[in-house]
Amino acid sequence: MATLNADMKEFIANNLAWIATVSKDGELDLGPKMSMFVLDDNHLAYHERTAGQHFKNLQDGSQLVVA
Template identity: 50%
Template sequence: MAKLTTDMKDLIDQAFAFIATVDENGNPQVGPKGTMRVLDDTHLIYNEETGRQAWHNLNDNHKIAVAFHPFPGLKGIRVEGKATIYKDGKIFDDSAAYAADKQLPAPLAAVVITVDRIVRLDAGPHAGEEIENSPIVE
C-alpha cells in the first residue's frame, strides 16, 4: 500500500473529491463525493449515499481513482486503489454516525479505498508525476 503523508492528508481535508470508476462496458464515470475523508495512512473512506452509477460500477469492478484539487490552488493529488464495500459492522456504523453528526443522509454503505498509487495533479512541470506506487499483490 502507498502511504499518505501529513501534507497529503491536509490537502484531502481542504479539497473536494471526485471519483472515477468504469462500468462493465469500459465506459468511464466521474462524480463528486462530498463525504470523502482519510481513514488512516493507507486508506480513504466515503459514505455511499445515492446507489447510482459509481455504486453499480464498484459492485462490478472495485478499481477506483480519486482526484483532490483544492480551489484555488496549483497542487493536487490523484489516489488510485481498490474499493471495499461495507454494509454492516464497525466501519459502516462509524460512517452512519459520521452522517448523523454532519446531518447527512444515512449511508447505503461505507466504501473504503486502499491507497495503491498516488500521482501529482500539480500545475506545471511536475503534473502527472508518480509519487508512490505500492499495490497489494493478490
C-alpha cells in the first residue's frame, strides 16, 4: 500500500481526479471524481454518485487507477 506524501495530498486537493477500472469482460470504466479527497496517509475516498460500476469492478477483482 502506498503512503501519500504532502505533494500527493496537495495534488489530490487541487486537481480533478479521474479513476479507471476494468470489468471482468475487459470493458474500461473511466470517469471524473470531483468528490475525491484524502482520507488519511494511505487512503483516498470519494462519493459514488453513478451506477457503481467502479465498485462492481473492484468486487470482481479489478484494480483502480487514479490520475
